[in-house]
Amino acid sequence: MVNVGIFWFIRDRVYGKVEHLSGCNPSSTGKIDSTLEHWHLWETPGALQGISDLVAHHEYWEFPRGRVVYDTARSYYLVYADRALLKPDIKIRIVDFFSLSNKKVAWFTDTHYVTEPEEIRRLLSE
Numbered sequence: 001m002v003n004v005g006i007f008w009f010i011r012d013r014v015y016g017k018v019e020h021l022s023g024c025n026p027s028s029t030g031k032i033d034s035t036l037e038h039w040h041l042w043e044t045p046g047a048l049q050g051i052s053d054l055v056a057h058h059e060y061w062e063f064p065r066g067r068v069v070y071d072t073a074r075s076y077y078l079v080y081a082d083r084a085l086l087k088p089d090i091k092i093r094i095v096d097f098f099s100l101s102n103k104k105v106a107w108f109t110d111t112h113y114v115t116e117p118e119e120i121r122r123l124l125s126e
């Protein structure tokens with residue numbers, strides 16, 4: 001069984017949804033990914049307990065977020081996240097949220113998960 005899913009880091013805590021998948025077929029690239037989408041989970045009433053005040057007044061993309069995928073070819077997890085989340089103390093919280101302790105994990109930034117205004121402007125001008 002592998003744990004994949006999506007997450008945000010808000011108010012010093014990880015919020016999101018973990019999917020525990022077993023017996024599923026990887027994509028053509030050998031990855032097992034969640035079908036969850038940030039926008040959909042954000043807009044699902046009650047899905048993100050503890051931050052309903054933020055959900056009501058903000059967009060999902062305004063907060064640092066990411067995704068956990070499993071690479072079957074290399075037998076490790078890939079975490080794609082906003083650069084702001086690649087700090088050791090935050091990584092530990094993400095690992096704990098997805099129950100990935102003692103698992104191989106590789107960390108990557110991804111343009112899908114950018115929240116820094118200057119970086120967003122740069123990406124939009126390219």
